[in-house]
Amino acid sequence: MLVRLHYASHAAAPLTAEIVDSILKKSREHNAALGITGMLCYSDDLFMQVLEGGRDEVNDLYNTIVRDTRHDHVRILSYEEISERRFGGWTMGHVNTAKVNPSLLLKYAEKPSLNPFNCSGKASMALLDELIATASVLTRCS
Template sequence: MLIRLLYASRAAQPVSQEVIEQILTQSRARNPALGITGILCHGGDIFMQVLEGGREAVNTLYKEIVCDERHRDVVILHYEEIAERRFAGWTMGQVNLSKTNPSLLLKYSEKPVLDPYRVSGKASMALLDELIATASIICRT
């Protein structure tokens, strides 16, 4: 059974491009063997990530993320059983919101910043869908 899990977290330390690259490299190396696909979205010290795959694999990975010292305030925003993946071709896509038009963020929240803690999981998924539709995905590897 396939599931989709969307979560948010705050960085425990200042986020640099090196930290992002480390997370993406680790994900892209590990996820194919686990059958996990997804997308990582970051803005400021906030991460929002979608994981798709088998229930056991995604739940196990999520538990590891919760225990990862790079993250704090980890919260599930959306969890659902799915018939098909949205991110089937991406071991881990990336969205850097510093390169996104702020009006797109404002469309889904009170302010033009990424703050999934203040919006519904449904709104966060809609934002990600629009980022995909507008080709705002930086890397789809």
């Protein structure tokens, strides 16, 4: 059974390029072996991520993320059983929203910034879909 889990969290420490690169590298290596695909968005001190795969693998990975000291205030935005993957071509694509047109962010939120804590899971997923459509996603596969 395939599931999609969409969550947001605050970074426990300021994000640096090295921290993000480390997270992405480890995710791509680890997730591929588990059959997990997805996408990570980050901005300032916020993460928003979608994980897709088998129910047990996704749930186990989410529980690992909740315990990861690099994350604070981890919150599920949506969780659903799915018939097909939306991010099947990504072992872990990523988006740096600092490089996204602010009007796109404003389309889905009160302010032109990424803050999935202030919008619905549906709106933040729609933002991810539009980021894919506008080729704002980096690194489809590793």
